[in-house]
Amino acid sequence: MSENRPEKGSLTVVSGFSGAGKGTIMKALLSRYEGYALSVSMTTREPREGEVNGREYFFVSQEEFDRTIEEGGFLEYAKYVKHSYGTPRRYVEDQIAAGKDVLLEIEVQGAMQILKKMPEANTVFVTTPSAEELKKRLRGRGTETEESVAGRLARAVEETEFIPYYQHLLINDDLDEAVGKLHALIQDSKKRQAFVEQFREDLKNIG
């Protein structure tokens, strides 16, 4: 491998129950280790105060969003009544080529779309150690009504159907431990990919 060419990065798709601590884990991973980057989504909504184009989101017109769909430029996207959101394939691929381990937090349907396009992506589903603990954390936020807690728990029941499609179940009991496990599985997957690539090259040479 040339010294000028950085080692290839990776993509890790992170989903999980609302309240399980996905965001906290990813934030801690980014602050504790080098080489990670968050994926930046494309959206048609207006930037809010303090939001920077290319940092929080890529802010684009509906025309540009639709053109990107037609060009197959999204790893996944979703159109809602008012606005559209999508994960630009190009951005993710550029980051991976630059050696970054890209993290993408996304709900289960989006994750399924991504898996079809990038089967080599790591997939991680984050959960609390128990359903009781999930309820406790949702209530503990202090911002949720009983009704919205019930809604999130009902949504969680639906999401359990998708867990079999994920490679890894990450139980967020102790934050430090969860972060360490996430880091380890991402680095292991890169070693595995490097092993397979080397094996393939060797096979071609000795075949």
Next chain:
Amino acid sequence: MSENRPEKGSLTVVSGFSGAGKGTIMKALLSRYEGYALSVSMTTREPREGEVNGREYFFVSQEEFDRTIEEGGFLEYAKYVKHSYGTPRRYVEDQIAAGKDVLLEIEVQGAMQILKKMPEANTVFVTTPSAEELKKRLRGRGTETEESVAGRLARAVEETEFIPYYQHLLINDDLDEAVGKLHALIQDSKKRQAFVEQFREDLKNIG
């Protein structure tokens, strides 16, 4: 859980390079641990001397095979010029319901078919520690011509494209170690599945 109801089993799809030792690993797993069973395929070919219906294969007519296809009764199947082979969904599901950990050795295209129908299946790809070692083992069989060794290595290059779709890469360096790892990953996946099922039930009860 009722004491009369056995704990649910699992399905593990095992693929790998020809010469990597899939068969040896599976045989050792079956002899070392309780609770495993090999999947039995359905075929339209005639039984050979000593073969028993329901043990080596389920021997059926072409009509029955085609009817099973129409009924959606295969997890995967392949029709060749002379004969057809398929994995009966019913047999696998019955074994799992009876608490068996079913092992299914199959090539990569068949594995992809199965994954679409049973995403909760474990998928394992078996490899030698190096391409050089793969060549050595193929030659060491003593039954392969140089041409057939070259053919198998060329096929192995193609198969590397499918490895990203497998959850686990099992490097068969030391047989005992490989068997232990296979056993551990299967038992871990069952614990994970039991965790998710319990979590789902609890969510429904507290929601």
